[in-house]
Amino acid sequence: MDVVVTGGSSPLGRVLVPSLQAAGHQVRQMSRRGAGPGGVRADLATGRDLAAAVRGAEVVVHAASDPRGNPWEVDVAGTRRLVQALDRDRLQHLVYVSIVGVDRVPWNYYRAKYAAEQVLLASGLPVSLVRVTQFHHFIDGMMATARRGPVLIVPMGWSAAPVDVAEAAGFLTEVAAWPAASDVVEFGGPEDLAAADIARAWAAAREPNTRVVATPLPGKLSAAFREGGVLPGPRAARGRRTYAEHLGVRH
Numbered sequence: 523m524d525v526v527v528t529g530g531s532s533p534l535g536r537v538l539v540p541s542l543q544a545a546g547h548q549v550r551q552m553s554r555r556g557a558g559p560g561g562v563r564a565d566l567a568t569g570r571d572l573a574a575a576v577r578g579a580e581v582v583v584h585a586a587s588d589p590r591g592n593p594w595e596v597d598v599a600g601t602r603r604l605v606q607a608l609d610r611d612r613l614q615h616l617v618y619v620s621i622v623g624v625d626r627v628p629w630n631y632y633r634a635k636y637a638a639e640q641v642l643l644a645s646g647l648p649v650s651l652v653r654v655t656q657f658h659h660f661i662d663g664m665m666a667t668a669r670r671g672p673v674l675i676v677p678m679g680w681s682a683a684p685v686d687v688a689e690a691a692g693f694l695t696e697v698a699a700w701p702a703a704s705d706v707v708e709f710g711g712p713e714d715l716a717a718a719d720i721a722r723a724w725a726a727a728r729e730p731n732t733r734v735v736a737t738p739l740p741g742k743l744s745a746a747f748r749e750g751g752v753l754p755g756p757r758a759a760r761g762r763r764t765y766a767e768h769l770g771v772r773h
């Protein structure tokens with residue numbers, strides 16, 4: 523298949539592109555600079571070069587996102603621009619990389635991802651919405667950011683199911699070859715873990731003299747995380763590699 527990966531330069535894209543190639547696909551990786559092998563340049567925020575970048579695509583894995591900037595412009599309006607740029611006669615499957623909990627957690631970025639899902643469901647294109655949990659390295663980054671000297675404060679009662687990014691890429695590669703689900707498919711890590719346990723494991727492996735303190739965090743956002751808002755449902759596919767394995771911890 524002729525495959526375009528948007529967000530090809532992302533941490534996910536860097537493992538997804540080789541995974542799709544190993545499955546026998548011709549892969550173009552799209553980003554704003556168009557760097558890397560098979561790199562094509564396009565900007566979802568403006569639509570610049572988009573039609574040329576996706577011309578002839580049979581499968582699109584749409585992983586581009588702007589979590590730290592303007593997700594309404596890049597993720598939502600950008601997804602609309604992508605839908606308009608695609609060749610409907612040629613496209614067989616558009617796989618959208620979303621996040622478990624975008625429909626439940628009242629956070630601006632998640633609301634934008636959910637809105638992008640709705641754009642795709644209404645597009646009439648053959649789509650699958652793959653909601654994935656937090657990548658191991660992303661959790662590591664959160665822990666490193668939250669640590670203040672010898673103390674790591676985590677919200678009490680939050681939980682997550684961290685997942686290996688290469689396993690997520692493998693799952694997306696499988697989904698790309700399936701018929702469009704026209705629905706949500708979930709992929710999570712093997713274990714549902716309390717944030718405090720994640721933090722203790724991370725601290726023990728990476729910053730051994732850190733004390734983890736779990737503190738209640740008020741508000742609706744925190745309540746959604748406490749209620750398991752980012753945990754996969756019972757029908758979710760699950761990866762195998764644990765967060766402890768990622769950290770290199772032996773049992």
Ligand SMILES: NC(=O)c1ccc[n+]([C@@H]2O[C@H](COP(=O)([O-])OP(=O)(O)OC[C@H]3O[C@@H](n4cnc5c(N)ncnc54)[C@H](OP(=O)(O)O)[C@@H]3O)[C@@H](O)[C@H]2O)c1
Binds near residue numbers: 553585657
């Ligand atoms: N991080 C996680 O734990 C996690 C968990 C579940 C799902 N996801 C989803 O997985 C996907 C990849 O996430 P990630 O954390 O690996 O990467 P990321 O840091 O969110 O990377 C964003 C990607 O989008 C591209 N991009 C940003 N603005 C763009 C624009 N205006 N036009 C075109 N491309 C643009 C970036 O390319 P350039 O900057 O090079 O242009 C980059 O390749 C996202 O959709 C995210 O929501 C992430």
